[in-house]
Amino acid sequence: xxxxxxxxxxxxxxxxxxxxxxxxxxxxxxxxxxxxxxxxxxxxxxxxxxxxxxxxxxxxxxxxxxxxxxxxxxxxxxxxxxxxxxxxxxxxxxxxxxxxxxxxxxxxxxxxxxxxxxxxxxxxxxxxxxxxxxxxxxxxxxxxxxxxxxxxxxxxxxxxxxxxxxxxxxxxxxxxxxxxxxxxxxxxxxxxxxxxxxxxxxxxxxxxxxxxxxxxxxxxxxxxxxxxxxxxxxxxxxxxxxxxxxxxxxxxxxxxxxxxxxxxxxxxxxxxxxxxxxxxxxxxxxxxxxxxxxxxxxxxxxxxxxxxxxxxxxxxxxxxxxxx
Numbered sequence: 229x230x231x232x233x234x235x236x237x238x239x240x241x242x243x244x245x246x247x248x249x250x251x252x253x254x255x256x257x258x259x260x261x262x263x264x265x266x267x268x269x270x271x272x273x274x275x276x277x278x279x280x281x282x283x284x285x286x287x288x289x290x291x292x293x294x295x296x297x298x299x300x301x302x303x304x305x306x307x308x309x310x311x312x313x314x315x316x317x318x319x320x321x322x323x324x325x326x327x328x329x330x331x332x333x334x335x336x337x338x339x340x341x342x343x344x345x346x347x348x349x350x351x352x353x354x355x356x357x358x359x360x361x362x363x364x365x366x367x368x369x370x371x372x373x374x375x376x377x378x379x380x381x382x383x384x385x386x387x388x389x390x391x392x393x394x395x396x397x398x399x400x401x402x403x404x405x406x407x408x409x410x411x412x413x414x415x416x417x418x419x420x421x422x423x424x425x426x427x428x429x430x431x432x433x434x435x436x437x438x439x440x441x442x443x444x445x446x447x448x449x450x451x452x453x454x455x456x457x458x459x460x461x462x463x464x465x466x467x468x469x470x471x472x473x474x475x476x477x478x479x480x481x482x483x484x485x486x487x488x489x490x491x492x493x494x495x496x497x498x499x500x501x502x503x504x505x506x507x508x509x510x511x512x513x514x515x516x517x518x519x520x521x522x523x524x525x526x527x528x529x530x531x532x533x534x535x536x537x538x539x540x541x542x543x544x545x546x547x548x549x550x551x552x
Contacts, residue, residue, distance in 0.1 A: 261290065267447040269302050269311040272419070273467035277308075284332075285325045286419035287427065288445050295439075303328035304419075305335060318355065321427070322385055323370050330368050378524040379431050389421055390428030391523055393485045396512045400505065402429055403527070404496035405481045407534075409440065409459040416485040417466040419445060425485050426463045432527040436535075454480070504533050 268288040288300040301314045301324035312331050314324050327350065334343035349364045356362055358374035379387040405412055416422040426444040430437065441460035446453060453462060454472045464472055466486065481492040497505060511517050511526040
């Protein structure tokens with residue numbers, strides 16, 4: 229169930245070994261994927277930042293050729309020298325982050341037997357139905373979430389962080405940019421905030437979803453993706469943003485979550501119906517919307533207003549096929 233790997237970096241003239249513990253909770257992955265994972269687990273400039281600056285829990289995404297997403301839930305520990313990673317097709321963000329904290333605690337206390345027992349229990353666990361209670365160990369209990377419902381605040385960590393970190397105006401600008409399928413970069417000095425904002429913003433497209441390049445945290449070896457001519461939605465750690473800007477970027481929307489500033493060469497929000505935008509802005513600024521499913525529901529209403537009458541734009545003309 230587990231694979232371990234090492235990668236070395238030069239840091240302040242010393243050779244620093246970074247260790248990785250991976251637990252695969254889905255079908256077996258190829259050796260090629262396992263060799264790629266360490267790069268996603270340390271997606272920042274290791275010579276410039278410390279763990280206090282980077283944060284602890286974050287998520288990367290591996291998308292296969294069929295568009296199916298596999299999530300890598302990560303927990304950095306011991307001054308960013310160790311990363312615990314759980315690979316799963318299930319988008320159980322809150323559950324896996326909680327489990328990662330327990331695993332990191334076992335690792336710190338050198339309780340290797342407890343750590344392995346918990347990983348084996350997790351690996352052998354059949355996928356439970358929503359709202360089913362699950363006991364993995366004495367210290368680990370959770371209720372299986374329903375991933376089909378609307379995300380709620382504060383239960384959804386991703387949406388909560390996004391709503392707190394980004395003001396309503398920038399949230400609307402980014403939403404409009406996603407609808408126009410732009411090239412979008414989100415950056416932050418905290419990996420946890422960065423990936424939460426990426427997933428939180430993408431969730432507001434329900435019932436649709438982003439179908440282009442989607443990389444919540446871009447490792448250094450893939451920075452050239454930011455020069456891609458097609459639409460993308462990616463996260464870049466702030467320590468790597470200078471490298472990205474040094475490339476030939478064209479027509480890119482950049483949201484800096486730390487400073488809550490958005491750069492865009494477009495005025496996409498102006499292209500949306502003003503009454504729909506005004507109503508959405510009003511709802512998002514109400515205190516009653518800030519909890520429960522209020523935010524997600526407000527965006528869902530906008531989706532219905534914008535696209536609910538799409539059938540009116542379709543014309544069907546039957547064609548008679550003559551037999552020979």
